[in-house]
Amino acid sequence: MLKLGHALQGAIHATTQESLKRPDAHDVIVVGAGAAGGLAALLLAEAGLRVLVLDAGWPHEGSPLINAIVRKLADPKNLRFVPPRFAILPKAAIRGVGLLRQPVQSRLPAWGREPEAFVDDRKCPYVTPPNRPFIWIRARQIGGRMVVSTHGGQYYRLSPSDLAPGDGSRPSWPLEPGELDPWYSLVEHRLRLSGAREGIAWQPDSELGRVLTPNTNESSLMNSIRSSWPASRPMLGRFAPPLDGLEGAARTGRLRCRQGAIVKRIEVHPSGHVSGVSLFDLETRSEVRVSAPMVFLCASALESTRLLLLSETTNSPDGLGGGSGALGRHLMDHMIVAGWGSAPPLPASHHHEENRLIYLPRFDARADPKPGPGPGVGVQLYQWPGTPTNSGFCAVTFGEMLPRSENRVMLHPKRRDAWGIPVLFIDCAYDDADLALARLQIETIRELAGATGVTLTSINTRPTMPGICAHECGTARMGRDPRDSVLDPHNQCWEAKGLYVTDGASFVTQGSQNPTLTILALTARACHHAVGRTPEGSRLLT
Numbered sequence: 001m002l003k004l005g006h007a008l009q010g011a012i013h014a015t016t017q018e019s020l021k022r023p024d025a026h027d028v029i030v031v032g033a034g035a036a037g038g039l040a041a042l043l044l045a046e047a048g049l050r051v052l053v054l055d056a057g058w059p060h061e062g063s064p065l066i067n068a069i070v071r072k073l074a075d076p077k078n079l080r081f082v083p084p085r086f087a088i089l090p091k092a093a094i095r096g097v098g099l100l101r102q103p104v105q106s107r108l109p110a111w112g113r114e115p116e117a118f119v120d121d122r123k124c125p126y127v128t129p130p131n132r133p134f135i136w137i138r139a140r141q142i143g144g145r146m147v148v149s150t151h152g153g154q155y156y157r158l159s160p161s162d163l164a165p166g167d168g169s170r171p172s173w174p175l176e177p178g179e180l181d182p183w184y185s186l187v188e189h190r191l192r193l194s195g196a197r198e199g200i201a202w203q204p205d206s207e208l209g210r211v212l213t214p215n216t217n218e219s220s221l222m223n224s225i226r227s228s229w230p231a232s233r234p235m236l237g238r239f240a241p242p243l244d245g246l247e248g249a250a251r252t253g254r255l256r257c258r259q260g261a262i263v264k265r266i267e268v269h270p271s272g273h274v275s276g277v278s279l280f281d282l283e284t285r286s287e288v289r290v291s292a293p294m295v296f297l298c299a300s301a302l303e304s305t306r307l308l309l310l311s312e313t314t315n316s317p318d319g320l321g322g323g324s325g326a327l328g329r330h331l332m333d334h335m336i337v338a339g340w341g342s343a344p345p346l347p348a349s350h351h352h353e354e355n356r357l358i359y360l361p362r363f364d365a366r367a368d369p370k371p372g373p374g375p376g377v378g379v380q381l382y383q384w385p386g387t388p389t390n391s392g393f394c395a396v397t398f399g400e401m402l403p404r405s406e407n408r409v410m411l412h413p414k415r416r417d418a419w420g421i422p423v424l425f426i427d428c429a430y431d432d433a434d435l436a437l438a439r440l441q442i443e444t445i446r447e448l449a450g451a452t453g454v455t456l457t458s459i460n461t462r463p464t465m466p467g468i469c470a471h472e473c474g475t476a477r478m479g480r481d482p483r484d485s486v487l488d489p490h491n492q493c494w495e496a497k498g499l500y501v502t503d504g505a506s507f508v509t510q511g512s513q514n515p516t517l518t519i520l521a522l523t524a525r526a527c528h529h530a531v532g533r534t535p536e537g538s539r540l541l542t
């Protein structure tokens with residue numbers, strides 16, 4: 001969980017319910033304080049706008065005692081003291097608590113380390129068809145999912161061929177070649193990424209705050225891979241701690257921030273211009289309407305789409321962007337297949353650094369001179385100190401899901417959440433092509449283990465359920481034509497001027513890379529576009 005800085009605490013304190021209602025008090029409302037919302041608030045406040053951030057997270061919920069017990073039971077250090085024949089007991093206790101309060105969130109292996117970071121599934125339900133499960137991982141808190149303690153901190157650009165395949169295999173993004181590059185650079189500069197320059201055509205380089213060189217162990221692992229597949233390009237992973245955008249935004253003096261503000265509707269003037277939002281305020285248990293001429297919707301892919309669906313108007317009876325027929329469709333999430341094992345011991349001089357790993361971009365094409373048309377597979381290799389005779393090893397493969405219209409979300413006609421807001425019906429499943437890719441992922445892990453001297457102790461024999469990767473994206477895609485897209489090429493809703501949706505909902509395809517760097521680059525670009533339309537003008541590219 002993020003420790004709130006002084007400036008942000010001041011901004012939260014100053015944001016009373018009365019201040020929310022004051023007309024003309026805010027130039028822009030940002031819905032959601034996760035990765036996308038935090039960056040939007042920072043850039044918009046730096047550009048001179050008065051920013052109001054509304055976040056659903058409410059720090060006073062849940063049982064601290066139960067959370068503390070789960071954390072203790074889930075900590076591998078404590079489990080060392082449990083005799084092997086009783087080892088099942090703590091696991092069963094954790095599973096029991098999980099099933100009672102967070103049956104969905106507790107599916108995530110990381111849940112037990114920090115249960116309070118994730119939503120209470122009883123209050124935040126959703127519905128799936130029988131036999132088509134979708135695991136929707138949600139964190140309602142300042143910082144969103146980027147600040148959960150087991151976040152991977154991995155940041156990779158999409159490649160030109162991810163954004164514009166040009167071969168009919170996948171749709172292209174509505175971007176000119178290279179158009180996202182300055183925005184990736186801006187964000188990477190803010191993140192202060194660690195990594196190395198690699199010069200790989202299908203995995204663009206990034207701006208680095210800290211340039212790394214491979215240590216002895218990394219070099220030997222990468223050499224084993226190169227000698228088995230000379231065309232492959234193993235590289236050092238690119239990682240960074242979470243970006244604390246809201247603290248920076250608060251330091252400008254132009255931020256207001258309300259926690260426990262559950263936005264339930266985007267308000268649009270009959271002229272077609274956004275006019276504000278309606279929310280349920282957890283502190284006062286009342287409904288509030290807040291006005292502003294611009295709204296950034298950054299509530300995470302599926303929450304943002306849920307809000308678009310909830311905001312129907314006379315002109316948009318199926319929700320904002322519903323006229324395209326694309327709203328709610330083309331849901332994607334990376335298919336994860338992972339394998340664990342034991343590797344030769346690490347040298348005594350080895351210094352273990354959190355989130356440092358070896359990345360194998362487009363490893364599906366390891367035997368080819370360059371990757372062909374997608375879908376691709378990226379692999380992350382982790383190694384950590386074990387005993388004097390071995391080290392721990394894990395290979396996580398991310399398989400790209402292609403956007404398919406039938407993988408979709410809708411509002412459920414009857415079910416409501418704890419605040420009376422209609423919940424999502426999520427209908428998403430892998431098709432035969434996805435499952436063929438998953439088989440390739442399993443094979444990939446076995447081959448990698450063979451090439452690197454790893455003894456596999458366990459391996460997924462099928463992909464994890466859709467959603468559990470927490471890389472969900474699509475459902476309100478960008479495009480050049482309002483007849484088949486929800487957002488224009490600048491992430492602005494075709495059916496509501498001044499409404500920008502910049503989280504993963506806007507993705508056209510997902511590539512095989514982790515999504516957050518692209519979410520951040522799109523957010524920065526949309527901020528620039530939005531500010532360019534205000535009297536303050538554009539001061540963002542600095």
Ligand SMILES: Cc1cc2nc3c(=O)[nH]c(=O)nc-3n(C[C@H](O)[C@H](O)[C@H](O)COP(=O)(O)OP(=O)(O)OC[C@H]3O[C@@H](n4cnc5c(N)ncnc54)[C@H](O)[C@@H]3O)c2cc1C
Binds near residue numbers: 142154514515
């Ligand atoms: C364990 C884990 C590890 C991960 N590792 C990586 C990684 O290494 N690299 C990577 O790129 N990605 C990773 N991800 C995914 C990454 O966390 C997400 O892509 C990213 O956080 C999405 O940011 P976001 O701002 O769109 O949404 P979120 O981070 O989910 O933030 C959404 C915010 O919106 C708020 N909100 C929701 N609904 C409402 C509402 N109705 N009203 C007001 N506010 C609302 C929430 O409180 C929250 O603060 C990981 C995810 C998990 C769970």
